[in-house]
Amino acid sequence: MNHKILEGKRGIITGALDENSIAWRIALKAKEAGATFTLSNAPIALRFGKINELAESCNAEIIPADATSIEEIENLYDKSMEALGGKLDFVLHSIGMSPNVRKKREYSNLNYDWLQKTLDVSAISFHKMLQVAYQKEAINEWGSVLGLSYIAAQRSFPGYGDMADAKATLESIARSFGYYYGIKNKVRVNTVSQSPTKTTAGTGVKGFGSFFDYADKISPLGNADADTCADYCITLFSDYTRMVTMQNLYHDGGFSNTGMSEALMEMLEQ
Numbered sequence: 001m002n003h004k005i006l007e008g009k010r011g012i013i014t015g016a017l018d019e020n021s022i023a024w025r026i027a028l029k030a031k032e033a034g035a036t037f038t039l040s041n042a043p044i045a046l047r048f049g050k051i052n053e054l055a056e057s058c059n060a061e062i063i064p065a066d067a068t069s070i071e072e073i074e075n076l077y078d079k080s081m082e083a084l085g086g087k088l089d090f091v092l093h094s095i096g097m098s099p100n101v102r103k104k105r106e107y108s109n110l111n112y113d114w115l116q117k118t119l120d121v122s123a124i125s126f127h128k129m130l131q132v133a134y135q136k137e138a139i140n141e142w143g144s145v146l147g148l149s150y151i152a153a154q155r156s157f158p159g160y161g162d163m164a165d166a167k168a169t170l171e172s173i174a175r176s177f178g179y180y181y182g183i184k185n186k187v188r189v190n191t192v193s194q195s196p197t198k199t200t201a202g203t204g205v206k207g208f209g210s211f212f213d214y215a216d217k218i219s220p221l222g223n224a225d226a227d228t229c230a231d232y233c234i235t236l237f238s239d240y241t242r243m244v245t246m247q248n249l250y251h252d253g254g255f256s257n258t259g260m261s262e263a264l265m266e267m268l269e270q
């Protein structure tokens with residue numbers, strides 16, 4: 001696929017850590033689709049990740065920002081508009097982290113300071129990125145802002161812990177902010193609920209291999225990978241989806257609407 005559906009569009013892509021990151025795949029596809037953009041990640045991730053490689057291949061400037069810091073988000077928008085020569089058309093929030101999940105704390109034994117951190121990094125940062133853009137008038141009319149979610153916002157998945165609460169909040173923020181941003185500037189706000197994907201954040205979840213295999217067996221199309229997720233996100237940044245807003249959009253090969261599959265039954269009957 002090589003359609004220049006983002007020709008002339010400017011954006012910010014957060015969350016590319018290494019080549020497995022969903023944001024990394026989105027950056028490559030956005031470049032292919034003709035967009036110009038800046039890349040951003042938390043300063044610590046910039047030290048350990050491989051974002052320089054991506055920046056080179058996309059001809060993109062890297063602007064560090066901890067997504068929990070209003071000051072750093074303000075700087076991210078200012079520097080991005082300066083580097084790209086104008087207001088933005090799309091923003092990707094591809095950020096998630098839970099200290100409770102990382103440190104294997106059960107959901108029935110959460111550390112509440114860590115829960116605050118989970119919510120701040122994985123959900124409230126989405127609100128912060130939206131609010132700063134809204135107040136700065138940083139996004140053009142018909143612009144598009146996307147966050148990445150997971151179906152644990154609707155159904156319980158053991159091991160996903162407090163990230164489920166963060167995703168439920170993230171999806172709610174897309175609905176609530178989408179209302180205000182739609183009225184003010186016709187900017188759309190959505191979340192994409194993606195299949196389990198083999199990335200640093202994904203594989204950090206206890207039992208990820210089982211989640212992955214189960215979803216793959218249940219979904220009529222199988223699990224959606226990071227590249228197909230990227231293709232979908234590119235359409236959501238483009239002018240072909242101008243009237244889609246305030247939605248949580250499943251990109252999961254049909255998982256969310258399937259109760260049982262023959263493939264899984266066969267496996268269980270063995």
Ligand SMILES: NC(=O)c1ccc[n+]([C@@H]2O[C@H](COP(=O)([O-])OP(=O)(O)OC[C@H]3O[C@@H](n4cnc5c(N)ncnc54)[C@H](O)[C@@H]3O)[C@@H](O)[C@H]2O)c1
Nearest residue numbers: 015017021022042045067095096148196197199200201202
């Ligand atoms: N991998 C999956 O199975 C899966 C499924 C559905 C949704 N998602 C979501 O996709 C998004 C991207 O995750 P991924 O799977 O590509 O993993 P990833 O680990 O490659 O990306 C997560 C990113 O969040 C960044 N981050 C963490 N704390 C930050 C902070 N304070 N400020 C700025 N950035 C910060 C990390 O540096 C990293 O780049 C996340 O929201 C994740 O929850 C992932």
